[in-house]
Amino acid sequence: MDGDGKILECLLCAERYSAEDVESGLYQLSTFVCSFCYAKRQKQPHYVCCFGKPTTHASDGKVLLGHDPDSADCKRCKDREPCSRIVIKYADHVLTKIDGEWEIVPVR
Secondary structure, three states, X not given: OOOOXXXXXXXXXXXXXXXXXXXXXXXXXXXOEEHHHXXXXXXXXXXXXXXXXXXXXXXXXXEEOOEOOOOHHHHHOOOXXXXXXXXXXXXXXXXXXXXXXXXXXXXX
């Protein structure tokens, strides 16, 4: 066992986390992935990763796939729990491109 109590490893980045990190939300025990990796995935465009984004209809008619609790893909996704928490938390926000980067901003 590690002397600092960091025995949990993120499957994506291999950083190690402690039970305190789980309690503070830095590590998701249900998926063995850290919140920093989920944040990186959420910032990626829809075509790279749907994590933490609502399904959106773009102005050109394209459907940008994201969280959909009724979708078969979401039902089998191992990340569905943290993803749905994020989508629900930001339900009053909108995904928009600012200076070439996708950002989640409050609806005004």
